[in-house]
Amino acid sequence: MILHLVGGFLGSGKTTAIGSACALLRQRGEAASVITNDQGTLLVDTAFLRGFHPTREVTGGCFCCRYDRLVDLLAATRRGGAQHVFAEAVGSCADLAATVVRPLLRSAAGPVERVSFTAMVDARLLARLQAGEPLPWSGNVAYLFREQLREAPLLVASKWDLVVDPRTVSISVHRSGIPAPGQTVLRQDGRTPAGVARWIGALGDAGHPATAAAGACDPGIDYARYGAGEEALAWLDAEVRVDAAGGGARAAAGRLVRAVIAGVSREADAIGHVKFLIRDHLRDVKVSHTAADEPPDTATAAGLRRLDRLSDRRLYVVVNARAEIGAERLQRLLDRAAAPPGGGATLAVIRSAAFHPAPPLPAPPQLSRTASG
Ligand SMILES: Nc1nc2c(ncn2[C@@H]2O[C@H](COP(=O)(O)OP(=O)(O)OP(=O)(O)O)[C@@H](O)[C@H]2O)c(=O)[nH]1
């Protein structure tokens, strides 16, 4: 089984590309699974991916801090017959080469034969970084964003379809330090299986730097800055039930989504990713808003139009918001957005937790415990 570790900042397009990659591999007759990861416990991405692909999750901490759990899940995935497993790291996690890739490569009897390592980056933000323009976040969060890009041998410049002028993004070694010598950059629209074909080609080639140099880089990350960056981002996970016996649940869910995005855009110093999974008993729709998107953006609007396929009487809305704002304020903002909307619908926050992640504390890998599949 080959592990494809996918890092990169919040909202960079990891889940979208992984979903397309699994679909492409399945078309080719190869079995692919996913392991998702988050600081919280109520994950939009897990629920979204599970609709299409076998998906397991490491919750309550990043892969490096919950390394043993990751290894257990890799072993279970291998026993399940997967040939490829994509592991999507928390979008605020860094130092993955040292704390995940190298320990896995050292464990000879471990559950994976090969490891590839990709960092995904919204091409519009890569353009800003290379132009020396300010990034959307405070200094320590911007530090984290940059460090994530320094350590991976393969960078995928995602959302290429949204780049207005391709000349603004350099894929050769750049004076900004990204890409650095030895790093390869692929431009990608990750929304369809055809769009990720080149990426999958690179990941399937054991001689490509993505695999051959997966654990090679040691950028020497400053854990004080990294921890401060993680802490600056508040995390909100919530689930809201929308009931409208006489119809109107879709409109009420749409109002909730727009109110949360508008509230976070207004009150937070910066956004990481605000995402929603809206579901009835049969189907679901994912709606996202990220740092590079201006509200109201077309992706959010397109997502909201897809609510038409859901029931109009009862919906559940899972909310994952990561932004530079106090956790309590983020919680209040959700409570206000879920206040009685009128129009015959009632909204109830059925689960909710808001917090600031603790500083990263990589767990020393217990190589003796590493299970073989
Ligand atoms: N136009 C366009 N949109 C994309 C592309 N890739 C992702 N997106 C959109 O970007 C938003 C965020 O994508 P995700 O795949 O959820 O990003 P992520 O990196 O998994 O986010 P986190 O898990 O929160 O870190 C969603 O609205 C996606 O539809 C792309 O290549 N092109």
Ligand SMILES: [Mg+2]
């Ligand atoms: Mg994701």
